[in-house]
Amino acid sequence: GIQVEQSPPDLILQEGANSTLRCNFSDSVNNLQWFHQNPWGQLINLFYIPSGTKQNGRLSATTVATERYSLLYISSSQTTDSGVYFCAVERRGSQGNLIFGKGTKLSVKP
Amino acid sequence: GAVVSQHPSRVICKSGTSVKIECRSLDFQATTMFWYRQFPKQSLMLMATSNEGSKATYEQGVEKDKFLINHASLTLSTLTVTSAHPEDSSFYICSARDPGRVSFNSPLHFGNGTRLTVT
DSSP states (O other): OOOEEEEOSEEEEETTOOEEEEEEESSOEEEEEEEEEOTTOOEEEEEEOSSEEEEETTEEEEEEGGGTEEEEEEOSOOGGGOEEEEEEEEETTOSSOEEEOOOEEEEEEO | OOOEEEEOSEEEEOTTOOEEEEEEESSSOOSEEEEEEEOTTSOEEEEEEEETTSOOEEOTTOOTTTEEEEEEETTEEEEEEOSOOGGGOEEEEEEEOOTTSOTTSSOOEEOOOEEEEEO
């Protein structure tokens, strides 16, 4: 099956710093989503980005589908950005079976 | 945007009892809903696909008799954990795609999840 690898697995930042999270996937995909899971478990959809670049405030994401990777940029990080960031992909021909990476655990220190 | 509501958010039950979790699409109809499970400090894994008016399809290794899924209407799917045991303790989360959008080209929307603890 399709493999989704996220890096780094853990990241500690000082408030105000910038960071880049990476997601590599092993096959062509219909769908790629980035999520933030907060300490209460709530899964927040950050981006739906099977290709191209999107920005939402301090967050932006880029997916290069031909090279099978996606990047999530966090600028001017805040303590509320702490949590686990998941990348998930949906293989072509599959409906609804999002394959999740293992996540990047981000801790932003004040 | 599309909203998926899940209830309860947290449940504690005794070993041997059954627990029902509800997943509703609030502003769209979902012929298909998806149930995921997340063990502590792990990623999410698809358990089963719930199909309105027909049987659910289960992923390999998921016991269909333990995890009963009913999708009786276009806005409601339920997951019942039967004869729960401590090893069933996990975070269960449902998702759906708004069929009003083009299939395969729209995001999956997730509920807030249910944290099940079996004592």
